[in-house]
Amino acid sequence: MASVDARKLIDLTNQAKDCEPVRGFAKRLQRDSENRLAVIAEIKRRSPSRGALNHDLNPTDIAMQYRNGGASCLSVLTDEEFFGGSVSDLQQARAAVDLPVLRKDFTVSMKNICDARIMGADCVLLIAAALSRNELQEFFEFASDLEIDSLIEVHDETELTTALEIGATIIGVNQRDLKTFEVDHQRAVRMAGMMPDGIVKVAESGVKTRTDAQALRSAGYNAVLVGESLVTSGDIITSVKDLCV
DSSP states (O other): OOOOOOOOHHHHHHHHHTSOOOOOHHHHHHHHTTTSOEEEEEEOSEETTTEESSTTOOHHHHHHHHHHHTOSEEEEEOOSTTTOOOHHHHHHHHHHSSSOEEEESOOOSHHHHHHHHHHTOSEEEEEGGGSOHHHHHHHHHHHHHTTOEEEEEESSHHHHHHHHHTTOSEEEEEOBOTTTOOBOHHHHHHHHTTSOTTSEEEEESSOOSHHHHHHHHHHTOSEEEEOHHHHTOSOHHHHHHHHOO
């Protein structure tokens, strides 16, 4: 049985508000995407669908390679059970470079948002499919109060509508079906037109080649979030550069 988190939210909130300033995840994506597709490069040891990807990766080394390849931001898996990640992975990666960092994990409470801010993350992931509308709104507003950005992940038009209605500023369209793990490359292209100007548009999952990146850039995306194809690449720096179209 899972242990109960007895920590007080007010204490965590105060601790989070005392942390050093964030690096500006959304601002970095907006700036870099003025001239090219921004890349959010992910540090990912394994996945539920593919198993081990690069279990022995060094977060410091891979973060530096991502930066040298031209990545705009980092995404770091901190979930241990399904992805083999850790808080240490995030902190090591963030200490190695000056890039903003997304904590890639399951955010299910306001305490999780505080934890992300305290560990040094500049952005949290809010998955629309895993939260009620009220939770999504509440978490988004709470994160804003802590001056941490929220990447709201959607999978279909209904979730996208909800994300827009609550005022989301960064929206990630996940092209992978959560149940079958199949990738629909047209999903992001199809949904791009529903997002108004001013939204930072991110395409997630299944982005592997320069051709993939070019199609998403043409559809109107500011950024792509890429993990598996980068951590398994024999030349990470070149692989990142190829996506910066």
